[in-house]
Amino acid sequence: MIRASLALARRALRNTARRPQFAAPLLVMPTLFLAANVGGLTRSTALPGFPPVNSFLNFQLAGSMTQALLLGGVSSGIAVALEIEDGFFDRLVISPIPRVAIVLGRLAATAVLAFTQVLYFLLIGTIFGGGPEGGVIGFAAIVAIGVIAGIAFGAIGVTIALRARTVSTVQGIFPLVLVVLFVSSAFFPRGLLEVPARQIAAFNPLSYIADGLRNPIVGSVSAGPVLEGLAAAVGLAAAAIALAVWSLRVRLRAV
Amino acid sequence: MAAIETERLSRRFKGGLTAVDAIDLSVEAGEVYGFLGPNGAGKTTTVRMLVTLLRPTGGRAMVAGHDVARDPDAVRRRIGVALQEAALDGLMTGRELVELQATLHGIAPSAVRTRGQDLLERVGLVEAQDRRVATYSGGMKRRLDLALALIHEPAVLFLDEPTTGLDPVSRMTLWEEVRRLKDRGTTVFLTTQYLEEADRLADRLGIISQGRIVAEGTPAALKAEIGHPHLELAFAGDAPDLDAAATVMAAFGPPEVLRELEKVRVPLPDGAASIAAVVRALDEKGLGVAALELVEPTLDDVFAAKTGRHLEGA
Numbered sequence: 001m002i003r004a005s006l007a008l009a010r011r012a013l014r015n016t017a018r019r020p021q022f023a024a025p026l027l028v029m030p031t032l033f034l035a036a037n038v039g040g041l042t043r044s045t046a047l048p049g050f051p052p053v054n055s056f057l058n059f060q061l062a063g064s065m066t067q068a069l070l071l072g073g074v075s076s077g078i079a080v081a082l083e084i085e086d087g088f089f090d091r092l093v094i095s096p097i098p099r100v101a102i103v104l105g106r107l108a109a110t111a112v113l114a115f116t117q118v119l120y121f122l123l124i125g126t127i128f129g130g131g132p133e134g135g136v137i138g139f140a141a142i143v144a145i146g147v148i149a150g151i152a153f154g155a156i157g158v159t160i161a162l163r164a165r166t167v168s169t170v171q172g173i174f175p176l177v178l179v180v181l182f183v184s185s186a187f188f189p190r191g192l193l194e195v196p197a198r199q200i201a202a203f204n205p206l207s208y209i210a211d212g213l214r215n216p217i218v219g220s221v222s223a224g225p226v227l228e229g230l231a232a233a234v235g236l237a238a239a240a241i242a243l244a245v246w247s248l249r250v251r252l253r254a255v
Numbered sequence: 256m257a258a259i260e261t262e263r264l265s266r267r268f269k270g271g272l273t274a275v276d277a278i279d280l281s282v283e284a285g286e287v288y289g290f291l292g293p294n295g296a297g298k299t300t301t302v303r304m305l306v307t308l309l310r311p312t313g314g315r316a317m318v319a320g321h322d323v324a325r326d327p328d329a330v331r332r333r334i335g336v337a338l339q340e341a342a343l344d345g346l347m348t349g350r351e352l353v354e355l356q357a358t359l360h361g362i363a364p365s366a367v368r369t370r371g372q373d374l375l376e377r378v379g380l381v382e383a384q385d386r387r388v389a390t391y392s393g394g395m396k397r398r399l400d401l402a403l404a405l406i407h408e409p410a411v412l413f414l415d416e417p418t419t420g421l422d423p424v425s426r427m428t429l430w431e432e433v434r435r436l437k438d439r440g441t442t443v444f445l446t447t448q449y450l451e452e453a454d455r456l457a458d459r460l461g462i463i464s465q466g467r468i469v470a471e472g473t474p475a476a477l478k479a480e481i482g483h484p485h486l487e488l489a490f491a492g493d494a495p496d497l498d499a500a501a502t503v504m505a506a507f508g509p510p511e512v513l514r515e516l517e518k519v520r521v522p523l524p525d526g527a528a529s530i531a532a533v534v535r536a537l538d539e540k541g542l543g544v545a546a547l548e549l550v551e552p553t554l555d556d557v558f559a560a561k562t563g564r565h566l567e568g569a
Contacts, residue, residue, distance in 0.1 A: 007358040011347065018346045018387075087342030090308055091403075095359040096331040253310075 001104070004097040008105025012079065013112055022075055026113070027120055030068040034060055034124070037187065049191050053218045057129035061121050062214035063186035065146055066206055068117040070177045073153025076110045077170040080161035099252060103244050107154050114150020118143055125217060138216025141226045145212045148233035155240030162247035186210040208232035258284040258319060258411050258442035259305060265313030266300050274300040276466035277314060282444060282459075284410075287437050289457025289474075290446040291554070293564075297466040298446040302415045305444065306336045319410045332360075335404035335412045337397070345389030349380050349399050352388060353406065360407040374402040378432065394425025401432060411442045418452060430456060450554040462558055469561040478552040481560040483508075483524045485550045486533060489517060491543035500542050507533055523549070 016023050034057075042056045053059045083089040092102050122132060122142065132138055161170050181187075183197050184206035193201055201207045212229010215222055259282035266275040275297045282288040292298050303309035305318055307327040316323045319333035344352060353371040362370055375381050378398040383391065388399065397417055404412060414433070418426040433456050436443055447453050453460055454474050462470040462477075470477055490500060500519045501510040507529060508522040523529045527549055534544050559565050 003364075004359055007355055011344070011351070011355055014351070015344070015346045086344075087338060088344050090338060091342045091356075092359070094306055094308060094331055094334075094336050095356075096328055096361065097359050 001098045001101045004095075004101040005104040005108055008092070008101060009108035009112070012076075012106055012109035015079070016075070016109070016113060022078065026068055026071050026075055026117065029071065030064040030121075031124070033067060034064040034121075037063075044188075047192060049189065051189055051191075051218075054133060055129045058125055058132070058217045059214065060187065061125045061129070061217055062210045063181075064124075065118055065121045065142075065213050066149070066184075066186045066210045067181055068121065069114055069146060069150045070153050070181060070206075072110060072113050072117060072150055073155075073157040074170065074174055074177060075113075075157070076106055076154040077157025077159075077161040077173070078167055080106060080158050081165065081167040081170045084161065084165050085167060093252065099248055100245055103155075103158055103241070103248055106158055107151050107241065107244075110154030111147050111151050114147045114154075115143065117150070118146035122217075132217040133219050134216025134221040138221045141216050141221060141230070142213055145209060145226070145229045145233050148230070148237050149209045149213075152233060152237035152240045155237065155244040158244045159240065159247045162244065162251050165251075180204065181206060184210060205232040205236050209236075256284065256320060257281045257317070258286070259288070259317070259444060261305075261314060261316040263314035264301070264304060264311055264316050266297075266304055266309060267312045273466055275304070278463070278466075278468045280461060280468070280471075282442060284442050285437070285440045286458045287433065287443040287445060287456050289453035289460040290444065290463060291448070291450070291453045291460055291558070292446075292463035293448060296463045298448075298463055299415055300466075301463070302413055302444070302446055306334060306413050307331055332407075333410045335407070335409035337400040337404040337412075337414050337417055343388045343396055343399060343403075346387060348385050348387055349375060349391070350384040352399065353384075353402055356403045356406045362407065370406065374405060377405075378402045379428070392425075394421050394428065397421060397425065397429060398432075401429065405436075409441070411444065412436060414443060414445045416446055416448065418447070418449065426452075450558075454554055460554070462561060464558075464562040464564075470557060474554060477554065477557045481557050482552055483522045484526045484552065485520050486523050486530060487513075487518050487520045487548045487550055488533075488537070488544055489546040490519075490537075491545045496542065499540065500537060503536050503540050503542065504533060506536065520550075 037060050038057045044050060045053060045056050125132060132142065134141065157170065160173055164170060183200040184204040185201050186206055190198060190201045190207060208228045209232050211225045212232065215225040259280060261278055261280040263277040263279065264275060265273065265277050267273045278301065290298050290301065300309065304311050305316055305323060307323050307330050311324060318330045321329040321333070323330050350371060353374060354367050357367040357370050375384050378401055380395060380399055380402065383395060388396065391399065401417070418429055421429070433443055433445065445456060457474060459473050460471065460477060461468050472480070488500065495517060497512045497514065497517065497519055501512050504510040504519055504521040511520045513520060521533070530547065530549065537544055555565055
């Protein structure tokens with residue numbers, strides 16, 4: 001199963017690189033968001049209740065990472081839906097490999113993509129904002145939360161693709177992704193959000209993932225936010241992977 | 256032991272459509288079995304059940320000695336499949352796809368490259384192996400699909416309309432490969448809507464219509480079953496006496512006057528051996544023959560006789 005999963009992951013990564021029209025937005029769009037937010041909202045750090053940060057860019061980096069990881073999840077879903085539509089999925093199903101390898105291969109590729117996305121935004125932060133302040137432990141925490149969250153979002157994308165079976169439906173979830181992101185603390189401190197967004201953000205796992213990513217960037221590592229972020233990412237990933245595997249089984253049973 | 260055996264195999268879809276209705280098939284090992292029928296007859300649904308992509312809703316099917324419903328993994332290890340729409344990843348190169356397929360079929364890492372090269376050579380794609388599949392022609396894609404299906408040397412090969420949309424040269428190339436596979440002892444289950452393809456390649460044929468097998472046998476036996484060759488004659492002169500000719504030809508079999516074509520047709524149980532006698536009899540009555548054609552029964556005639564409709568152009 002490991003060999004098959006790795007082979008499928010390699011293929012998925014290679015195809016992502018060969019499909020620049022899909023790959024570029026995974027970094028370009030969050031970067032543009034980041035530039036627009038930093039360019040226009042820097043003074044919001046002076047708002048009463050805004051937590052102390054070394055720079056607004058560093059505060060926003062976690063939001064941009066979370067957004068990029070979410071887009072990576074949508075992209076994984078689109079890739080699976082494309083395979084279903086063009087019949088390649090059938091080729092995988094006919095192959096004598098454990099079915100779960102189809103999902104695991106895709107998620108392994110998503111994990112590598114997530115790692116790349118996290119590194120990219122840390123590099124942006126290092127160049128323009130002074131870089132993460134949490135040191136090696138902070139870096140490891142950011143990578144761990146980012147990669148696990150990326151896997152979680154990828155599994156959600158795969159689940160939707162397996163249920164919907166069409167690219168257009170998976171693409172249709174993109175606006176919803178943004179809505180879910182904006183009712184979290186990804187781009188703005190939870191304490192400064194208005195009700196009901198503040199209440200929704202309190203239950204939104206994206207808030208904890210973004211806060212966990214942010215903590216080692218804006219200051220020295222605090223166990224609380226990092227562990228909460230890690231827990232949110234792991235919990236979401238476990239639930240989403242289980243859902244993806246279940247969806248695959250349901251799909252194969254239904255035919 | 257049969258390579259493929261089905262008993263009352265059925266597939267009913269939600270909404271009540273019965274695509275395959277209790278079909279019984281038996282394909283011997285090493286046989287090329289042609290599965291013939293028009294679009295929507297149930298060919299692809301049957302194949303999808305036999306290759307474990309679709310669950311039967313009734314009956315059972317054994318492929319390479321394993322039940323498709325109870326032991327699908329064992330079936331997958333023994334079969335090769337080239338589906339109707341060559342499901343190839345256009346972003347990958349031919350070599351990458353072949354090597355991925357080899358890995359998925361558990362071929363040892365040390366043998367993956369060699370096996371891939373052998374197959375690419377066999378299907379004539381060595382020069383194009385490092386090009387992305389999206390740049391391949393239809394014929395090249397079909398050949399690559401065939402190579403992928405053969406990567407693990409399957410006991411049973413399913414080819415679902417492998418030549419649909421191909422130019423004549425590509426079609427002939429694929430036919431040659433099917434013949435080579437037969438020579439090597441591979442069982443081939445070939446679905447097609449092309450009569451010529453079925454006639455030339457298949458040892459035996461099953462004709463499916465509206466989900467049911469309506470005829471089965473060798474192409475020659477099926478054609479013989481529905482009748483004899485016909486002799487069609489055209490006569491000299493501007494207004495030949497077709498009725499007089501029909502009267503003479505009645506001595507050889509029940510004649511049929513084709514007025515629009517200005518021809519008379521008569522069945523000839525002995526085929527070409529009786530032609531001279533017919534021409535001589537007509538000549539003795541002063542009816543000069545301008546043209547004649549011995550028309551053998553075709554698989555389309557078989558199909559028409561069994562289903563009441565023609566397959567050609569269906």
